[in-house]
Amino acid sequence: MFIVSLTYKKDLTEVEKYITQHLAFLDQYYAEKKFIFSGRKNPRTGGVILVRNVNRPALLDILKQDPFYQNEIADYDITEVIPTKYDKDFACFAEELLNGA
Template sequence: MISTYLAPLDEVDKAREDHLAFIAGLEERGLVVSAGRQEPPVGGVILFDVDSEQEAQELIAQDPYVQRGLAEYKPTGWKPTRGVLATWKGKA
């Protein structure tokens, strides 16, 4: 998922702690491979380990940024074929 912020960065940052807690919860469940803010900070990227775009959409709808109208996410499918994630096994 690639996000675009819909509000000024200072407004987004007021919800950042809640957003990061949300991402941490998904990590604990084994649903996030990696995540981070874009540079410059105009949005972020979340690599999910899920079975479908629908599952990713359902998860991201719970993100505090989305619920508060601070960001929107675009799903982008990706299958790594090179580099450190090329042999990623994902969910067992």
Template sequence: MNLFVLISQYLKPQADVDVVTPRHRAWLDDHYRSGTFLVSGRQDPPTGGVIVARAQSREALEALMANDPFVLEGCAAYTITAFTPVKRGAAVHLDDIPLVQ
């Protein structure tokens, strides 16, 4: 399983983003339940958002992200950065990643 940081950039005014936000959050919840998304939130200042995710491949994640209501409505675009974790803290539970105690 690969880990990714996804950073979105809003492409429309905040008022337009706010209209789509409830559908976006419901979509996020589906992917939290599946185990794909680990943590997410709005950037500060609110110019987009950040998601930490895990997926089998970048291609699988790109296909999933194409169905985000923000993307479908033209409200946001994502950059995706893969990374390989080498250690973790106790608050993060990921198999096969060494815990620093």
């Protein structure tokens, strides 16, 4: 499981030019069950994506498809996380990871 933290490196007017394409990118990987959640940071300096069912090389390939990446809108910080303690409502995601799904 990975936490991807995006930090905008361009003004929000540039971000807005690519937001529709970025949302379509996110939708693709939700449909493939690779993204668990995503959202804007507050204040709006970037965003966060929680990713499952991929290894680091595959994740890097996925992120290269993001219009924000392709148009140099954001920097990406990737942190791998292995859940060891979690709320029962999150168990379906954590157990999937721990069982090698």
